[in-house]
Amino acid sequence: MKEIPITVVELGTTNTVCLIGIADKNERIKIIGYGIAKTAGVRMGSVINPEYADIAVKSAISAAVANSGFDIDIRDVWVVFSGGTTDSKLSPGSVPISKVISQQDIDAAYSIAKNITLSNDRIMINEVINGYIVDGLPVNHTPVGLPAGMLVMNMQVIHTDNNSLERTLSSVENSGMNISGYLAAGLCAAEAVLSDEQKKSGVLLVNLGGGTISYSAYVNGTLSAVASFGVGGDHITRDICAAFHTISATDAEALKINSASAVVLNTDAYERAEIPVQPSAISPVKRSVSQHALNMVVNARIDETFRILRSAMDQMCMLNYLNSGIVLVGGGALLRNITTAVESVFNLPCQIGRIPESVFAVKPNNPYLETTLATAYGALIMASKEFREDTKPKHGVFSLFRRK
Amino acid sequence: MSTNGNIILIGVGGAGCRIADFVATISGGGMLATAIDTDFAEIGNCSHCKVVRLGENRFSGYGSGGNANMARNAAEDVTEELRSVFNGASVAVIVTGLGGGTGSGVTPILLRVARTMNIRTLTFAILPFEFEGLSRIKTAQMACPQIDEAGDVVVLLENDKLYAEMKDLPVLTAFQRATETIETGLSLLWRLITMSGYIKIDASGLSSLILKGRGRAVFASAKATGQSRMEKALADIMDHSTMGVREVVSTVPALLVGIEGGEDIRLREIDGAMAKIDYQKDSACKVFVGTVFDPTVDNEFSIVTLAFKSWVADVEETESKLESIQVSEPNKWPGAQSANQFELPRLISCTADSKFALKSSKKSHFSSVGDLIYKGVDLNLPAYQRRNIQIDDKIAIE
Numbered sequence A: 001m002k003e004i005p006i007t008v009v010e011l012g013t014t015n016t017v018c019l020i021g022i023a024d025k026n027e028r029i030k031i032i033g034y035g036i037a038k039t040a041g042v043r044m045g046s047v048i049n050p051e052y053a054d055i056a057v058k059s060a061i062s063a064a065v066a067n068s069g070f071d072i073d074i075r076d077v078w079v080v081f082s083g084g085t086t087d088s089k090l091s092p093g094s095v096p097i098s099k100v101i102s103q104q105d106i107d108a109a110y111s112i113a114k115n116i117t118l119s120n121d122r123i124m125i126n127e128v129i130n131g132y133i134v135d136g137l138p139v140n141h142t143p144v145g146l147p148a149g150m151l152v153m154n155m156q157v158i159h160t161d162n163n164s165l166e167r168t169l170s171s172v173e174n175s176g177m178n179i180s181g182y183l184a185a186g187l188c189a190a191e192a193v194l195s196d197e198q199k200k201s202g203v204l205l206v207n208l209g210g211g212t213i214s215y216s217a218y219v220n221g222t223l224s225a226v227a228s229f230g231v232g233g234d235h236i237t238r239d240i241c242a243a244f245h246t247i248s249a250t251d252a253e254a255l256k257i258n259s260a261s262a263v264v265l266n267t268d269a270y271e272r273a274e275i276p277v278q279p280s281a282i283s284p285v286k287r288s289v290s291q292h293a294l295n296m297v298v299n300a301r302i303d304e305t306f307r308i309l310r311s312a313m314d315q316m317c318m319l320n321y322l323n324s325g326i327v328l329v330g331g332g333a334l335l336r337n338i339t340t341a342v343e344s345v346f347n348l349p350c351q352i353g354r355i356p357e358s359v360f361a362v363k364p365n366n367p368y369l370e371t372t373l374a375t376a377y378g379a380l381i382m383a384s385k386e387f388r389e390d391t392k393p394k395h396g397v398f399s400l401f402r403r404k
Numbered sequence B: 001m002s003t004n005g006n007i008i009l010i011g012v013g014g015a016g017c018r019i020a021d022f023v024a025t026i027s028g029g030g031m032l033a034t035a036i037d038t039d040f041a042e043i044g045n046c047s048h049c050k051v052v053r054l055g056e057n058r059f060s061g062y063g064s065g066g067n068a069n070m071a072r073n074a075a076e077d078v079t080e081e082l083r084s085v086f087n088g089a090s091v092a093v094i095v096t097g098l099g100g101g102t103g104s105g106v107t108p109i110l111l112r113v114a115r116t117m118n119i120r121t122l123t124f125a126i127l128p129f130e131f132e133g134l135s136r137i138k139t140a141q142m143a144c145p146q147i148d149e150a151g152d153v154v155v156l157l158e159n160d161k162l163y164a165e166m167k168d169l170p171v172l173t174a175f176q177r178a179t180e181t182i183e184t185g186l187s188l189l190w191r192l193i194t195m196s197g198y199i200k201i202d203a204s205g206l207s208s209l210i211l212k213g214r215g216r217a218v219f220a221s222a223k224a225t226g227q228s229r230m231e232k233a234l235a236d237i238m239d240h241s242t243m244g245v246r247e248v249v250s251t252v253p254a255l256l257v258g259i260e261g262g263e264d265i266r267l268r269e270i271d272g273a274m275a276k277i278d279y280q281k282d283s284a285c286k287v288f289v290g291t292v293f294d295p296t297v298d299n300e301f302s303i304v305t306l307a308f309k310s311w312v313a314d315v316e317e318t319e320s321k322l323e324s325i326q327v328s329e330p331n332k333w334p335g336a337q338s339a340n341q342f343e344l345p346r347l348i349s350c351t352a353d354s355k356f357a358l359k360s361s362k363k364s365h366f367s368s369v370g371d372l373i374y375k376g377v378d379l380n381l382p383a384y385q386r387r388n389i390q391i392d393d394k395i396a397i398e
Helices: A050-068 A101-116 A162-174 A185-193 A196-201 A232-245 A249-258 A266-269 A292-317 A338-346 A373-387 B012-028 B068-077 B081-084 B101-116 B133-148 B171-194 B203-212 B227-240 B267-280 B316-330
Strands: A006-011 A015-023 A029-038 A075-083 A087-096 A122-134 A137-139 A150-161 A178-184 A203-208 A213-217 A220-228 A270-275 A287-290 A328-331 A350-352 A396-402 B007-012 B032-037 B052-054 B091-095 B120-127 B154-158 B213-227 B254-261 B287-295 B298-310 B359-362 B373-375
Touching: A006 A050, A006 A373, A015 A050, A015 A373, A029 A050, A029 A373, A075 A150, A075 A185, A075 A232, A075 A373, A075 B101, A087 A101, A101 A122, A101 A150, A101 B120, A122 A220, A122 B254, A150 A162, A162 A178, A162 A185, A162 A287, A178 A373, A185 A203, A185 A213, A185 A220, A185 A328, A185 A373, A196 A203, A196 A213, A203 A292, A213 A292, A220 A292, A232 A249, A232 A292, A232 B068, A249 A270, A249 B012, A249 B203, A266 B101, A292 A338, A292 B068, A328 A338, A338 A350, A338 B068, A373 B298, B007 B012, B007 B101, B007 B171, B007 B373, B012 B032, B012 B091, B012 B101, B012 B171, B032 B068, B032 B081, B032 B101, B052 B081, B068 B133, B081 B101, B091 B101, B091 B203, B101 B120, B101 B133, B120 B133, B120 B171, B120 B203, B133 B154, B133 B287, B154 B298, B171 B213, B171 B287, B171 B298, B203 B254, B213 B227, B227 B267, B227 B298, B254 B267
Parallel strands: A006 A075, A075 A178, A203 A328, A328 A350, B007 B032, B007 B091, B032 B052, B091 B120, B120 B154, B154 B213, B254 B287
Antiparallel strands: A006 A015, A015 A029, A087 A150, A087 A220, A122 A137, A122 A150, A122 A396, A203 A213, A213 A220, A270 A287, B213 B298, B254 B298, B359 B373
């Protein structure tokens, strides 16, 4: 291979994903290898047992290399951070202009915007330049050379809990990798599945992970908010466990994947959902739960979670600007009828976001990967852009933080 | 008739809306009444109430189809609109029919909204007839604990017990009679609160009674005419097969008695009624009396009782205890032993200091992986438990 492969690792609460990609001649990223390993030692996207987390990272990378069919020596990786403590803040940087906007003025505005005060336990993870305002008028391109009196650079600063990020990065480093940079999960997924048209008309992208939910909202083509919180698919599994006392977490997970629905239907009343018999069971006994009860439990969690999201959108006055509705990605997006449940909460159209099948160099055997790998694929795209931007002047759209 | 802006009457669901509209009709526009339903055709008949139509997007105005879960979701969609229903009120009298979707699903949400606004609630919940089927009875049974937890004073009216001796009645007549009895009783209570009388119970008086008498209550009313009308009415109310309060009066800690009559009502009659009640009641029982004189009523004696099954005399002390509990542990209430008894917080307004207002309780040394608290609620606890969804163990798993 002539091209330099880019590797991203997403250390999630239930699964760790590794993607290896290379840019084709059209600068489009192709996935040449993917690896998914079960994660242990991570809760709500935050590492709580580094030993187990290291193993998950190593396993995922090995699996990706094996899947690619190439003998790739992976040394440098980009890390997708999906901790449940991410948030964002708009930070404008304004400078008076004497005559014409120069690169120095842009730099000065950038410095002011970036000089944001965060509490001691927070660290800036990514910054996104959301465009400029020149004499009160929005400008999407870099306005060097424009005659003006005042320049404002709008920067969306994404920040997270520094200890949580540090533990994730340490786990990746302990697996023998060098960290090229790190990215917020909510930001990545949007890059993978949203079109420019959707961003322009307003859209909310929600990544439903195992331990966290991250989102990014776009209004008028610009990133308006990125955040995450520590509720995810694991909560649904735990709720099922609590509701049906005699079933194990494994059974609950199987019920969630195979039988549960995010909405309660009148037809559920007399139906039963069979608990799959585990291969390891000594004396397999067929058991079932009430489909109605199961759906009630799942619906309660889904409905509540999306109401929290709706409330967040409402607080930020974005609810009326999401004309393209809601796009879901991640493992949670595979739950039956989830789009109906989300539509009923938001009263907006909802769809499942997928990466095109053509981005896989080898067609995957599991169609669900198009949704579950969306975040990691978005990270590949962003990492690739940054890789190309390295030789260009600074202050691109995305500015990624690199490991010192 | 005087307008009493501090008390609002709210009907929820088909039965609740019909009763609220009836009471609003006989009050002659002197009251605030609101009807809340998901069935737009049904609610269209409520001409004397302000109307709140729920779930237009979910049900297209055809009702919730008996699905309490969906109806509850529809109510949660518009909690702000539900808040506006209570604007200007200090006491809300809520009438709801349980067993269907809207009454069973929406009432607990409405009560919670009222509680967050510090509005006292007196809820009349009508339980379905047995012949309506196990499904409706179960739905009602599941709604009852939610209403108990979210409401202040709750009165359960059991259709079956009300008409135990009328089993031969046609179904339609049985429904009609049930509604009529409740309507009559409620309008009497309403007149007691809102109309002028020598011994009056106003909004603040009722609010105080509700505050002290939080819990279940028994409601009964009776009316008689002619000679010995007082004795007849009293006998009716005491010995009615199920509304009868003789047993209840002897045990309850507090009792509200309302008496209504025309200009011909005698002091002897009021005195006699109260003496008889006094004879029946426990010596420690507190009795509150209200009288209404309605010049349009002739040769009638009506009596209404509301017997409180629990009573906290020194309510200020209780309130301060609640406050201290909220500060230290906002999610739980005195006596809550397990997550099953978890309920949404009372009187709590959590200020949002971030977009999600999510706060870590920092139980572990990892500051970011503690329990998730959102508006005073721990999201790590099962959502269905916090929403008081009951899972029947007997049928849930086999």
